[in-house]
Amino acid sequence: MPQQPVNDVMLILEREGAVCLAERQGTGYADGMLNLPSGKLDDGEDVFDAVRREALEETGVTVERDALRIVHVMHFRNPEGEPRIGWFFVARHWEGEPRNMEPHKCAGLSWHASDHLPDNTVPYNALGITHWRKGEPFSVHGW
Template sequence: MSERLAVIDVHLLLVRGDEVLLSKRRGSYGDGMWHLPAGKLEAGESVVAAAVREADEEVGVRIAEADLRLVHVVHARGAGVEPRLGLFFEARRWAGEPVNREPDKCYEVAWFRRDRLPDNVIPYALAGVRGYLDGTTSGVFGW
Protein backbone atom coordinates (compact mmCIF):
# COMPACT_ATOMS: atom_id res chain seq x y z
CA MET A 1 0.00 0.00 0.00
CA SER A 2 1.31 3.42 -0.90
CA GLU A 3 1.33 6.38 1.43
CA ARG A 4 -1.45 8.90 0.83
CA LEU A 5 -0.09 12.22 -0.38
CA ALA A 6 -2.96 14.43 0.83
CA VAL A 7 -6.48 14.44 2.19
CA ILE A 8 -8.90 16.09 -0.24
CA ASP A 9 -11.26 18.58 1.39
CA VAL A 10 -14.18 20.47 -0.11
CA HIS A 11 -15.07 23.90 1.31
CA LEU A 12 -18.24 25.86 0.65
CA LEU A 13 -18.37 29.59 0.19
CA LEU A 14 -22.08 30.24 0.53
CA VAL A 15 -22.30 33.83 -0.68
CA ARG A 16 -25.31 36.08 0.02
CA GLY A 17 -24.70 39.55 -1.39
CA ASP A 18 -21.47 40.70 0.26
CA GLU A 19 -21.66 38.08 3.04
CA VAL A 20 -20.23 34.59 3.47
CA LEU A 21 -21.46 31.90 5.86
CA LEU A 22 -19.05 30.59 8.51
CA SER A 23 -19.45 27.93 11.18
CA LYS A 24 -17.82 27.96 14.63
CA ARG A 25 -16.07 24.62 15.26
CA ARG A 26 -16.77 22.59 18.38
CA GLY A 27 -14.66 19.94 20.07
CA SER A 28 -12.09 19.03 17.45
CA TYR A 29 -9.16 20.89 15.92
CA GLY A 30 -9.85 24.61 16.04
CA ASP A 31 -12.45 24.51 18.81
CA GLY A 32 -14.11 27.93 18.98
CA MET A 33 -12.64 29.10 15.67
CA TRP A 34 -14.61 29.96 12.55
CA HIS A 35 -14.46 27.81 9.43
CA LEU A 36 -16.35 27.33 6.21
CA PRO A 37 -18.79 24.45 5.89
CA ALA A 38 -16.43 21.73 4.71
CA GLY A 39 -15.57 18.06 4.75
CA LYS A 40 -13.47 15.29 3.30
CA LEU A 41 -13.99 13.64 -0.06
CA GLU A 42 -15.30 10.09 0.38
CA ALA A 43 -14.34 7.07 -1.73
CA GLY A 44 -16.30 6.81 -4.96
CA GLU A 45 -17.55 10.40 -4.73
CA SER A 46 -16.89 13.30 -7.09
CA VAL A 47 -15.67 16.54 -5.53
CA VAL A 48 -18.85 18.31 -6.65
CA ALA A 49 -21.03 15.58 -5.12
CA ALA A 50 -19.00 15.90 -1.90
CA ALA A 51 -19.66 19.66 -1.78
CA VAL A 52 -23.39 19.09 -2.30
CA ARG A 53 -23.41 16.42 0.46
CA GLU A 54 -21.49 18.57 2.93
CA ALA A 55 -23.83 21.54 2.33
CA ASP A 56 -26.80 19.39 3.29
CA GLU A 57 -25.10 17.60 6.21
CA GLU A 58 -23.57 20.65 7.86
CA VAL A 59 -25.94 23.53 7.18
CA GLY A 60 -29.06 21.94 5.69
CA VAL A 61 -29.07 23.61 2.28
CA ARG A 62 -29.58 21.86 -1.04
CA ILE A 63 -27.30 22.97 -3.84
CA ALA A 64 -27.54 21.82 -7.45
CA GLU A 65 -24.17 20.69 -8.78
CA ALA A 66 -24.56 23.21 -11.63
CA ASP A 67 -24.74 26.02 -9.03
CA LEU A 68 -21.25 25.28 -7.68
CA ARG A 69 -18.19 27.01 -9.07
CA LEU A 70 -14.62 25.99 -8.17
CA VAL A 71 -13.00 29.28 -7.16
CA HIS A 72 -9.75 28.39 -5.38
CA VAL A 73 -7.45 25.47 -4.52
CA VAL A 74 -5.10 25.38 -1.51
CA HIS A 75 -2.36 22.80 -0.98
CA ALA A 76 -1.85 22.93 2.77
CA ARG A 77 0.18 21.34 5.50
CA GLY A 78 0.84 22.13 9.10
CA ALA A 79 2.70 20.76 12.10
CA GLY A 80 1.19 17.39 12.97
CA VAL A 81 -1.53 17.73 10.32
CA GLU A 82 -1.73 15.47 7.29
CA PRO A 83 -1.20 17.43 4.04
CA ARG A 84 -4.45 18.55 2.44
CA LEU A 85 -5.71 19.66 -0.94
CA GLY A 86 -8.59 22.06 -0.31
CA LEU A 87 -11.07 22.75 -3.08
CA PHE A 88 -13.12 25.89 -2.46
CA PHE A 89 -16.51 26.08 -4.17
CA GLU A 90 -18.69 29.17 -4.41
CA ALA A 91 -22.49 28.88 -4.31
CA ARG A 92 -24.77 31.86 -4.77
CA ARG A 93 -27.98 29.83 -5.12
CA TRP A 94 -29.37 27.08 -2.91
CA ALA A 95 -32.63 25.87 -1.41
CA GLY A 96 -33.30 26.26 2.30
CA GLU A 97 -32.03 28.54 5.03
CA PRO A 98 -28.63 27.62 6.54
CA VAL A 99 -28.86 26.17 10.05
CA ASN A 100 -26.48 24.30 12.34
CA ARG A 101 -27.19 20.64 11.56
CA GLU A 102 -24.14 19.32 13.45
CA PRO A 103 -24.36 20.80 16.97
CA ASP A 104 -21.89 18.16 18.21
CA LYS A 105 -19.26 19.59 15.81
CA CYS A 106 -20.38 23.22 15.54
CA TYR A 107 -21.43 25.88 18.05
CA GLU A 108 -23.20 28.10 15.53
CA VAL A 109 -23.36 29.36 11.96
CA ALA A 110 -23.36 33.05 11.08
CA TRP A 111 -23.11 35.41 8.12
CA PHE A 112 -20.13 37.77 7.92
CA ARG A 113 -19.34 40.54 5.50
CA ARG A 114 -16.51 39.43 3.25
CA ASP A 115 -14.53 42.52 4.20
CA ARG A 116 -15.14 42.02 7.95
CA LEU A 117 -14.36 38.39 8.70
CA PRO A 118 -13.77 37.50 12.36
CA ASP A 119 -10.19 37.41 13.66
CA ASN A 120 -10.30 33.75 14.63
CA VAL A 121 -10.84 31.98 11.29
CA ILE A 122 -8.89 28.71 10.91
CA PRO A 123 -5.81 29.76 8.89
CA TYR A 124 -6.15 27.03 6.23
CA ALA A 125 -9.74 28.05 5.48
CA LEU A 126 -8.81 31.73 5.61
CA ALA A 127 -6.12 31.13 2.98
CA GLY A 128 -8.82 29.81 0.65
CA VAL A 129 -11.22 32.65 1.40
CA ARG A 130 -8.50 35.24 0.80
CA GLY A 131 -7.51 33.56 -2.46
CA TYR A 132 -11.14 33.63 -3.57
CA LEU A 133 -11.52 37.30 -2.61
CA ASP A 134 -8.26 38.18 -4.38
CA GLY A 135 -9.34 36.30 -7.51
CA THR A 136 -6.40 33.88 -7.53
CA THR A 137 -7.03 30.30 -8.55
CA SER A 138 -4.58 28.50 -6.27
CA GLY A 139 -2.10 28.82 -3.46
CA VAL A 140 -0.06 26.95 -0.89
CA PHE A 141 -0.25 27.19 2.88
CA GLY A 142 2.30 25.94 5.40
CA TRP A 143 4.90 24.63 2.95
Protein backbone atom coordinates in the same frame (compact mmCIF):
# COMPACT_ATOMS: atom_id res chain seq x y z
CA MET B 1 6.08 5.60 1.09
CA PRO B 2 5.12 9.26 0.44
CA GLN B 3 2.13 10.62 2.28
CA GLN B 4 -0.80 11.33 -0.04
CA PRO B 5 -2.71 14.56 0.53
CA VAL B 6 -6.22 14.57 1.94
CA ASN B 7 -8.78 16.17 -0.38
CA ASP B 8 -10.97 18.69 1.44
CA VAL B 9 -13.98 20.54 0.06
CA MET B 10 -15.04 23.93 1.40
CA LEU B 11 -18.28 25.71 0.54
CA ILE B 12 -18.45 29.47 0.43
CA LEU B 13 -22.15 30.28 0.78
CA GLU B 14 -22.11 33.92 -0.27
CA ARG B 15 -24.92 36.41 0.21
CA GLU B 16 -24.57 40.18 -0.24
CA GLY B 17 -20.81 40.11 0.35
CA ALA B 18 -21.06 37.93 3.46
CA VAL B 19 -20.03 34.30 3.92
CA CYS B 20 -21.52 31.69 6.22
CA LEU B 21 -19.12 30.35 8.85
CA ALA B 22 -19.63 27.65 11.46
CA GLU B 23 -18.18 27.74 14.99
CA ARG B 24 -16.42 24.45 15.77
CA GLN B 25 -17.12 22.78 19.11
CA GLY B 26 -16.54 19.37 20.65
CA THR B 27 -14.34 18.11 17.80
CA GLY B 28 -10.96 18.30 19.51
CA TYR B 29 -9.54 20.33 16.62
CA ALA B 30 -9.83 24.13 16.32
CA ASP B 31 -12.79 24.25 18.71
CA GLY B 32 -14.01 27.83 19.14
CA MET B 33 -12.77 28.79 15.69
CA LEU B 34 -14.87 29.57 12.62
CA ASN B 35 -14.72 27.59 9.40
CA LEU B 36 -16.61 27.12 6.17
CA PRO B 37 -19.00 24.22 5.78
CA SER B 38 -16.47 21.60 4.77
CA GLY B 39 -15.26 18.03 4.91
CA LYS B 40 -13.29 15.29 3.23
CA LEU B 41 -14.20 13.24 0.19
CA ASP B 42 -15.82 9.88 0.88
CA ASP B 43 -14.77 6.86 -1.17
CA GLY B 44 -16.18 7.07 -4.69
CA GLU B 45 -17.15 10.75 -4.48
CA ASP B 46 -16.00 13.50 -6.76
CA VAL B 47 -15.46 16.97 -5.32
CA PHE B 48 -18.86 18.23 -6.52
CA ASP B 49 -20.74 15.39 -4.83
CA ALA B 50 -18.69 15.83 -1.66
CA VAL B 51 -19.34 19.56 -1.29
CA ARG B 52 -23.05 19.10 -2.00
CA ARG B 53 -23.22 16.34 0.65
CA GLU B 54 -21.36 18.49 3.20
CA ALA B 55 -23.68 21.45 2.51
CA LEU B 56 -26.73 19.32 3.26
CA GLU B 57 -25.20 17.54 6.28
CA GLU B 58 -23.85 20.69 7.94
CA THR B 59 -26.25 23.47 6.92
CA GLY B 60 -29.38 21.73 5.64
CA VAL B 61 -29.21 23.49 2.27
CA THR B 62 -29.40 21.84 -1.12
CA VAL B 63 -26.99 23.17 -3.71
CA GLU B 64 -27.45 22.05 -7.29
CA ARG B 65 -24.29 20.99 -9.09
CA ASP B 66 -24.67 23.73 -11.72
CA ALA B 67 -24.88 26.37 -8.94
CA LEU B 68 -21.34 25.53 -7.77
CA ARG B 69 -18.16 27.15 -9.04
CA ILE B 70 -14.66 26.06 -8.08
CA VAL B 71 -13.01 29.37 -7.19
CA HIS B 72 -9.74 28.27 -5.62
CA VAL B 73 -7.56 25.19 -5.15
CA MET B 74 -4.95 25.20 -2.38
CA HIS B 75 -2.05 22.81 -1.78
CA PHE B 76 -1.66 23.17 1.96
CA ARG B 77 0.37 21.66 4.76
CA ASN B 78 -1.43 22.01 8.09
CA PRO B 79 0.39 22.85 11.35
CA GLU B 80 0.80 19.11 12.01
CA GLY B 81 2.64 18.79 8.68
CA GLU B 82 -0.11 16.85 6.90
CA PRO B 83 -0.55 17.65 3.19
CA ARG B 84 -4.01 18.61 1.99
CA ILE B 85 -5.65 19.76 -1.23
CA GLY B 86 -8.44 22.24 -0.56
CA TRP B 87 -11.18 22.66 -3.16
CA PHE B 88 -13.02 25.94 -2.50
CA PHE B 89 -16.46 26.27 -4.09
CA VAL B 90 -18.77 29.25 -4.09
CA ALA B 91 -22.56 29.10 -4.27
CA ARG B 92 -24.78 32.14 -4.47
CA HIS B 93 -28.01 30.16 -4.92
CA TRP B 94 -29.30 27.23 -2.87
CA GLU B 95 -32.51 25.76 -1.50
CA GLY B 96 -33.34 26.31 2.16
CA GLU B 97 -32.03 28.62 4.85
CA PRO B 98 -28.66 27.62 6.34
CA ARG B 99 -29.05 26.23 9.86
CA ASN B 100 -26.88 24.25 12.25
CA MET B 101 -27.49 20.60 11.45
CA GLU B 102 -24.62 19.28 13.60
CA PRO B 103 -24.99 20.82 17.09
CA HIS B 104 -22.68 18.11 18.48
CA LYS B 105 -19.84 19.58 16.34
CA CYS B 106 -20.98 23.15 15.75
CA ALA B 107 -21.98 25.92 18.17
CA GLY B 108 -23.81 27.80 15.42
CA LEU B 109 -23.69 29.47 12.03
CA SER B 110 -23.07 33.16 11.43
CA TRP B 111 -22.57 35.50 8.49
CA HIS B 112 -19.42 37.62 8.14
CA ALA B 113 -18.19 40.13 5.58
CA SER B 114 -15.87 38.24 3.24
CA ASP B 115 -13.44 41.16 3.25
CA HIS B 116 -13.27 41.37 7.05
CA LEU B 117 -13.17 37.87 8.51
CA PRO B 118 -13.04 37.40 12.29
CA ASP B 119 -9.60 36.77 13.80
CA ASN B 120 -10.72 33.32 14.95
CA THR B 121 -11.34 32.05 11.40
CA VAL B 122 -9.43 28.81 10.72
CA PRO B 123 -6.34 30.00 8.75
CA TYR B 124 -6.78 27.39 5.97
CA ASN B 125 -10.31 28.70 5.32
CA ALA B 126 -9.38 32.37 5.70
CA LEU B 127 -6.57 31.96 3.13
CA GLY B 128 -8.94 30.31 0.65
CA ILE B 129 -11.54 33.07 1.07
CA THR B 130 -8.85 35.75 0.63
CA HIS B 131 -7.51 34.12 -2.56
CA TRP B 132 -11.08 33.76 -3.92
CA ARG B 133 -11.75 37.44 -3.30
CA LYS B 134 -8.53 38.34 -5.17
CA GLY B 135 -9.49 36.09 -8.09
CA GLU B 136 -6.49 33.83 -7.54
CA PRO B 137 -7.33 30.28 -8.68
CA PHE B 138 -4.44 28.42 -7.01
CA SER B 139 -2.07 28.77 -4.04
CA VAL B 140 0.48 26.82 -2.02
CA HIS B 141 0.87 27.28 1.76
CA GLY B 142 2.92 25.69 4.51
CA TRP B 143 5.64 24.05 2.42
